[in-house]
Amino acid sequence: MTELINRPEYLNQLIQHRDVDLVKIVTGIRRCGKSSLLDLFHQYLSDSGVPDVNVIHMNLESLRYRNLTNYLSFYDYVSERIPKSGKTYLIFDELQAVEHWEKAIESFRLDFDVDIYITGSNAYLLSTEFSTLLSGRYVEIRMLPLSFKEFLAFYEFAPSVTTEEKFQRYLQFGGMPILREYQFNEARSNQALEGIYSTVVLRDILQRNNQVDQKILQKIMLFLCSNIGSITSPNNIGNVLSHEGDIQQGSRKNVAGKTVDKYISMLRSAFIFFSVGRYDVKGKQLLKTLGKNYIIDMGFRNMLLGYRDADRGHIIENIVFLELIRRDYRVYIGKVGETEIDFVAEKPNDKLYIQVTESMQSPETRDRELKPLRMIPDNYEKIVLSMDRNYINSYDGIKSLNLIDWLLS
Known part of the structure; x- marks a missing residue:
């Protein structure tokens, strides 16, 4: 055993x-x-x-x-x-x-x-x-795949491997426990993930939903993987796929959008994706249109698309979303005026506003990330998470934290 x-x-x-x-x-x-x-x-x-x-x-x-x-x-x-x-x-x-x-x-x-x-x-x-x-x-x-904290306990690393290098492995391989057997062998790990993904699609989607077009399901899956952290709607995705000829528009304009919505709902039911709605911070109400989708584990995304360092910003945003879910927060995308806050995270007696960026070093990025948080009219905690390690840990009361430290806290 x-x-x-x-x-x-x-x-x-x-x-x-x-x-x-x-x-x-x-x-x-x-x-x-x-x-x-x-x-x-x-x-x-x-x-x-x-x-x-x-x-x-x-x-x-x-x-x-x-x-x-x-x-x-x-x-x-x-x-x-x-x-x-x-x-x-x-x-x-x-x-x-x-x-x-x-x-x-x-x-x-x-x-x-x-x-x-x-x-x-x-x-x-x-x-x-x-x-x-x-x-x-x-x-x-x-239950979710391994958090970064659990990942460190699951795997054995040489003493010379830094925490940043371990985190890079986590971004690349994800947290499915079975991968421990392969000790970061990329080809074998991808085979294992492909097997799990195929089983999920077959047993938890295709067998339970008649008339599912596997090709369309795969196209939507790849689209969502490519657009993690981007505001999308079923209609937008439907229009893209319709232009590629994968979904018949039909006489009614929104047929494609309804089809996409149904398929995304199946992916949610199989626990592959989470859909996150938008919340108007000043108006204190949920918005009905446009949201974001986050994948259950980065290993699946990288298996389907290949790992690209250029995507790190979206990847770490996905990691933060999953961590907030693990910590029992209810999570929304925040809207303040015309600007966006990556996450509004709520518990019955607690609320957090979080921005996620790879780095805060450039003045332009710093202004972009801090501006929406400064516009929020309440006193709940506001945090910017980045990969930076520097001596500035607060901007006008807005905390600036290292992402890895936050994940391990």
């Missing part, structure tokens, strides 16, 4: 929710570490004295459970194995393989003394029927 490497941020969330009467659902793109997390949690239960008989742990994509295709056979199989005494921990991996699984889960909650943990690799797991049935009775734990 592969050695399990702890991911304390996620494991601690499961431990904090232990024995709370909510179904714990771990979601995230395939191969980001969900199964390993459940293995770690199983290990934690054993170490804390839970008898083996009181833990039922199943991966529903295993052929061992090939006959458990619907909720009734699944319910019967598990029910027979739940002991009569003591709380039982039910751990189900890739549960979307069972049709109407949510009915069985709700029944386990009602019929037995159980604590339930589930993983799933696409957002259909949290579809409307499920949300209606288990409304208010579940908590979602969104």
Whole structure:
């Protein structure tokens, strides 16, 4: 068995929710570490004295459970194995393989003394029927590929390798845990990423959506990868693809835009992309048009497009977005007058305004990055993140931080 490497941020969330009467659902793109997390949690239960008989742990994509295709056979199989005494921990991996699984889960909650943990690799797991049935009775734990902090713990580096060089590797290879096996061999890593990407497209998009044109899906994927950090709309993307002859415009002008919107929604549901809306900071309202899309992991982008140093500005913006999500912020693109703020990040009692740039050295860049932050009329924290390391760490109360230091803080 592969050695399990702890991911304390996620494991601690499961431990904090232990024995709370909510179904714990771990979601995230395939191969980001969900199964390993459940293995770690199983290990934690054993170490804390839970008898083996009181833990039922199943991966529903295993052929061992090939006959458990619907909720009734699944319910019967598990029910027979739940002991009569003591709380039982039910751990189900890739549960979307069972049709109407949510009915069985709700029944386990009602019929037995159980604590339930589930993983799933696409957002259909949290579809409307499920949300209606288990409304208010579940908590979602969104799992992402490795953060830079986790990346440093996962890999072994020679003592001579600087933190900046390690960060460069992170930008290039991304944070999918499986790549650790290849120790930065670019060709093998790309093969592994291609395999994961193909599985996601096949199992989590094509098999679940009839009439998907794989060629159009790939074109939209490449377009989004090329335009990370750029303001786009489905109509813009549709127009570009229509000019290239990939989408028929039809008699109605917005057919292409609707098609693109549907495909982007599928990519979001498979956890490949996040779409981020715009927020008018002065008007304090969400804007309905135009937004940005960020990819789940830079390794996939680089596998599809090749790694280009010229893209570093957009790449580090994507890294910051993912880190804010990891830190449980709700994230928007900010609009102040005619200017834009890269990120407005909110929690119930906290708000951050963040600009991301590769360097603040030139006066023009400095003015461009600081101007929108200076226009904000409130006193919440304002930060510019860059790769610079210099003695100036504040401009009129706006913090200037090194990106790597911020990621490791």
